[in-house]
Amino acid sequence: MAIGILSVTAATAVAQKKVLDHSVYDGWKSIRTPQLTKDGAWLTYGIGPQEGDGALFVLNVKTSKEYRIDRGTTVQISQDGHYAVATVAPKLAETKKARKDKVAADAMPKTSVTILDLETGARTDLPKATSFELAEEDHGRVIYAMDTPAPAAAAAPAGGAKPPAPVAVPPDDEEWDQRRQGARPAGAAGAGTGAPARLQSVILTVRDLKTGHEETIPSVSQRAVSKDGSLLIYTKTSANAKDRAVVVDELATSKKSTLSQGNVKYVKLTWHDKSKTLAFLTDKEKDSKSLAIHLWHPGEATSKALVADGATGIPTGYILTDTSNLSVTEHGVRFTFTVSPKPAEAKPDTTPDDEKVSVDIWHYQDPQIQSAQLLQLATDRARSISMLVNLKSGKLTQLGTELYPSVSISNKGEGRYGVATSNVPYRIESTWDPGNSDTYLVDTETGKVDKVREHESGNLGFSPSGRYMVGYDPAEHAFYSFDPVAKKRNWLTKSIAFAVHDELHDTPDDAAPYGIAGWTNNDDRILIYDAFDVWSFDPSGRNKPENISGGWGRVNQTRIRVQQTDVDADTLDTSKPLLVTLFDIDSKAGGYGNLDIQSKRITKLIYGDKTYTVSTRAKNADVQIFTEQTFVEYPDIWLSNTKFEGAKRLTDANPQQKEYNWGKSELIRWTSNDGVPLQGLLIKPENFDYSKKYPMITYFYERFSDNLNRYSAPAPSASTVNFPMYASNGYVLFVPDIPYKTGYPGESAMSAIMPGVQAVLARGYIDPKKLGLQGQSWGGYQTAYLITETTMFSAACSGAAVADMFSAYGGIRYGSGVLRQMQYEHGQSRLAGTPWEKPMRYFENSPLFFLDKVTTPLLMMHNDKDGSVPWTQGVELYSGMRRLQKPCWMVTYNGEDHNLVERKNRKDWSIRMQQFFDHYLKGAPQPVWMVKGVAAVDKGKTMGLEIQK
Numbered sequence: 041m042a043i044g045i046l047s048v049t050a051a052t053a054v055a056q057k058k059v060l061d062h063s064v065y066d067g068w069k070s071i072r073t074p075q076l077t078k079d080g081a082w083l084t085y086g087i088g089p090q091e092g093d094g095a096l097f098v099l100n101v102k103t104s105k106e107y108r109i110d111r112g113t114t115v116q117i118s119q120d121g122h123y124a125v126a127t128v129a130p131k132l133a134e135t136k137k138a139r140k141d142k143v144a145a146d147a148m149p150k151t152s153v154t155i156l157d158l159e160t161g162a163r164t165d166l167p168k169a170t171s172f173e174l175a176e177e178d179h180g181r182v183i184y185a186m187d188t189p190a191p192a193a194a195a196a197p198a199g200g201a202k203p204p205a206p207v208a209v210p211p212d213d214e215e216w217d218q219r220r221q222g223a224r225p226a227g228a229a230g231a232g233t234g235a236p237a238r239l240q241s242v243i244l245t246v247r248d249l250k251t252g253h254e255e256t257i258p259s260v261s262q263r264a265v266s267k268d269g270s271l272l273i274y275t276k277t278s279a280n281a282k283d284r285a286v287v288v289d290e291l292a293t294s295k296k297s298t299l300s301q302g303n304v305k306y307v308k309l310t311w312h313d314k315s316k317t318l319a320f321l322t323d324k325e326k327d328s329k330s331l332a333i334h335l336w337h338p339g340e341a342t343s344k345a346l347v348a349d350g351a352t353g354i355p356t357g358y359i360l361t362d363t364s365n366l367s368v369t370e371h372g373v374r375f376t377f378t379v380s381p382k383p384a385e386a387k388p389d390t391t392p393d394d395e396k397v398s399v400d401i402w403h404y405q406d407p408q409i410q411s412a413q414l415l416q417l418a419t420d421r422a423r424s425i426s427m428l429v430n431l432k433s434g435k436l437t438q439l440g441t442e443l444y445p446s447v448s449i450s451n452k453g454e455g456r457y458g459v460a461t462s463n464v465p466y467r468i469e470s471t472w473d474p475g476n477s478d479t480y481l482v483d484t485e486t487g488k489v490d491k492v493r494e495h496e497s498g499n500l501g502f503s504p505s506g507r508y509m510v511g512y513d514p515a516e517h518a519f520y521s522f523d524p525v526a527k528k529r530n531w532l533t534k535s536i537a538f539a540v541h542d543e544l545h546d547t548p549d550d551a552a553p554y555g556i557a558g559w560t561n562n563d564d565r566i567l568i569y570d571a572f573d574v575w576s577f578d579p580s581g582r583n584k585p586e587n588i589s590g591g592w593g594r595v596n597q598t599r600i601r602v603q604q605t606d607v608d609a610d611t612l613d614t615s616k617p618l619l620v621t622l623f624d625i626d627s628k629a630g631g632y633g634n635l636d637i638q639s640k641r642i643t644k645l646i647y648g649d650k651t652y653t654v655s656t657r658a659k660n661a662d663v664q665i666f667t668e669q670t671f672v673e674y675p676d677i678w679l680s681n682t683k684f685e686g687a688k689r690l691t692d693a694n695p696q697q698k699e700y701n702w703g704k705s706e707l708i709r710w711t712s713n714d715g716v717p718l719q720g721l722l723i724k725p726e727n728f729d730y731s732k733k734y735p736m737i738t739y740f741y742e743r744f745s746d747n748l749n750r751y752s753a754p755a756p757s758a759s760t761v762n763f764p765m766y767a768s769n770g771y772v773l774f775v776p777d778i779p780y781k782t783g784y785p786g787e788s789a790m791s792a793i794m795p796g797v798q799a800v801l802a803r804g805y806i807d808p809k810k811l812g813l814q815g816q817s818w819g820g821y822q823t824a825y826l827i828t829e830t831t832m833f834s835a836a837c838s839g840a841a842v843a844d845m846f847s848a849y850g851g852i853r854y855g856s857g858v859l860r861q862m863q864y865e866h867g868q869s870r871l872a873g874t875p876w877e878k879p880m881r882y883f884e885n886s887p888l889f890f891l892d893k894v895t896t897p898l899l900m901m902h903n904d905k906d907g908s909v910p911w912t913q914g915v916e917l918y919s920g921m922r923r924l925q926k927p928c929w930m931v932t933y934n935g936e937d938h939n940l941v942e943r944k945n946r947k948d949w950s951i952r953m954q955q956f957f958d959h960y961l962k963g964a965p966q967p968v969w970m971v972k973g974v975a976a977v978d979k980g981k982t983m984g985l986e987i988q989k
Contacts, residue, residue, distance in 0.1 A: 080663030175269030315372035353436030407467035412857035450506025514550030548872035590640030703767025756946035835960035855907025
């Protein structure tokens with residue numbers, strides 16, 4: 041009797057839980073940027089709502105002492121563990137009010153900095169500070185910045201006298217560039233009124249965390265702090281030209297040394313910790329039209345010029361610019377930089393604006409079409425090529441060319457060889473067949489260049505020390521090593537019995553590899569994955585391949601992937617067990633284990649029907665934090681040692697969830713009409729009752745079943761149904777996997793989805809007259825296709841769908857400016873041919889031509905700034921449905937792209953989508969926007985969300 045009473049009570053408790061609605065979004069919080077200190081003693085993390093003021097937390101994991109910093113955004117712990125320094129955002133309400141009141145940018149609420157004493161809990165707020173730097177070895181010092189106050193406007197003198205002349209201020213970057221190009225800067229004499237723009241600077245303060253003693257440094261425009269905390273290096277601006285300088289401040293003694301000084305430009309301040317090298321650009325060597333690279337090392341009195349414009353070795357017509365990349369190798373052996381084409385001197389144009397012609401010429405032999413060229417115009421104008429200086433010999437070598445501007449050098453820039461790729465010869469064909477390029481091997485000592493790959497896709501990269509290169513040949517489905525000295529290719533994976541490429545790949549293009557785990561010490565072996573296991577290959581080809589996981593993965597149908605635990609290491613230490621992730625492809629269970637290469641054994645450390653993720657490990661302690669999640673369990677932070685022993689949960693970000701009717705997910709299996717065994721997700725309400733009949737929405741996008749144990753928070757949707765929201769509101773959701781046949785994407789969806797829906801219907805708890813469909817982008821297209829093929833569904837919601845594959849083939853992806861041809865010939869649309877080669881494929885797979893067969897009411901979202909699927913595709917689908925007078929609504933959010941970004945629009949779409957499904961699948965009354973729309977004259981006055989009365 042007692043058991044029966046308890047069962048009824050439990051059922052009643054579930055039934056009485058609240059239902060999720062659109063008001064709950066901001067109550068759901070997320071954990072952000074958890075981080076352990078090196079000694080594992082302190083954990084910092086943020087918890088914040090989807091919109092609103094969050095907080096930072098600083099937790100002592102040994103004592104459980106915890107501090108909260110409201111609205112904290114970033115935080116660091118001092119080296120001795122005594123202080124936390126954080127940035128603090130202004131209150132969101134104050135920022136919103138300031139925006140509403142149209143407050144000037146410099147008067148908007150700003151970020152501040154706070155210092156927290158972790159022993160006493162005392163806080164020191166620095167309300168005028170906007171950012172801070174805490175060196176890795178901070179020695180008890182923090183450096184923070186304050187904005188330089190804007191100069192006050194001069195008051196007009198009494199009696200009508202002229203106001204005082206403006207104080208001379210340092211020129212900004214744009215002005216200096218114009219001077220170097222021979223142009224007259226805006227604001228200069230004869231070029232109009234007004235003073236030159238002010239170079240942006242801040243006030244820096246060096247503060248002793250313990251004593252509070254501060255030293256202030258005004259007018260700092262650029263700065264760098266050494267990793268060991270000993271040096272603060274900065275450029276100083278000044279109204280007094282002679283005071284402009286590059287300064288080194290030895291923080292322990294406050295000794296300051298001026299490395300360079302004068303009325304010249306100092307930009308691109310770059311400090312490299314390992315080689316102890318400072319680099320910057322200046323125009324002091326020749327004139328204000330010429331830049332030079334200066335270097336400095338601790339102990340030197342001044343900086344010295346390394347190379348200047350016009351130096352022998354710099355190609356004719358190329359110069360150093362403010363955007364030049366400066367880099368020194370780890371051991372200070374080499375220095376690399378970039379040069380750019382010198383801009384042509386601007387010629388005066390006296391044509392009146394109303395007579396100027398603005399025109400684009402689309403030439404059939406353009407390597408890139410005009411739309412793509414225009415979108416990357418700024419990048420093309422800032423193009424550069426790489427150069428190399430040997431710091432011992434002083435030899436200057438040109439590495440890059442216009443064909444291949446950048447060169448990647450082996451052994452962190454200190455190796456003999458570099459590699460470069462160029463797709464220039466194939467840019468026209470890349471419109472429909474992207475990814476092919478030529479690969480060049482560059483000898484950095486002799487300058488000799490060899491083309492080692494031609495018209496191939498994929499990359500060819502160096503081993504850590506540069507002894508070998510490794511590449512993947514998609515046509516051969518195999519990895520190979522390449523000896524840069526002998527110029528010899530050696531096949532690695534052809535001799536093993538298992539594929540190293542994605543065997544589920546189903547687009548008309550070459551399959552990608554499963555990937556590389558890494559290299560062992562001294563480049564002795566390279567570790568490569570098959571679908572399940574890890575293989576070891578000798579890059580020289582002398583020794584046979586070895587399955588170092590012993591086939592355990594394949595036997596157990598479990599995917600094994602290696603995790604690098606030392607973030608500073610370039611190789612894997614195989615002398616001790618490797619940390620690996622484990623994932624059962626059938627049950628979706630997973631976890632972590634150790635792989636002992638010597639014994640080829642896997643030892644499970646943590647494993648279950650959850651998704652586990654190690655967030656971070658303490659560098660100098662046996663401490664780690666990780667998360668575990670399911671459809672129901674939010675990924676809170678857990679603490680353990682590196683064997684996952686003694687695990688304890690540290691956070692509870694969303695305790696309110698237990699008050700709501702949630703959902704539960706399970707795997708479902710069926711067989712497609714093509715005889716392929718498939719999996720999918722079935723999501724039911726938490727209070728599911730097998731005796732009831734539920735409405736069901738089928739959502740899909742490629743393959744999704746691996747997400748069985750993933751948590752989704754209630755949130756306004758960018759485009760798709762929110763799983764817990766709909767489950768809480770009494771819907772069942774079916775999420776099927778879809779394999780594809782080349783040439784038949786629509787038919788493939790039918791073959792996978794329809795028998796899956798029938799398999800769920802056979803269970804008896806779904807109302808066959810209350811079935812919905814929902815998909816976005818590729819899923820949106822297939823939703824539109826499905827309703828032309830079946831009358832089974834009572835409502836369908838399609839986002840950013842292609843209606844006509846003929847017109848879409850010739851369309852442009854406005855986000856990148858490239859043609860969509862590749863999408864159909866080699867990509868996701870999977871038609872594997874042109875419209876003139878395969879016209880029936882384009883016809884049969886286009887929903888537009890079969891809209892007369894549609895009986896399902898259709899809700900569409902297609903935004904007018906969609907950069908992926910042209911908005912006109914949505915118009916074609918809408919206009920066809922409208923012409924046939926079939927129920928159809930198209931929602932267009934002005935200025936939005938493929939998926940919604942603006943939170944206000946996400947909320948609005950979430951409400952409309954649920955109103956649509958609630959009407960057709962649950963019998964709810966229609967809102968006004970569904971009954972009669974919202975006329976343009978009423979736009980902005982009413983949203984039409986209210987229920988029609």
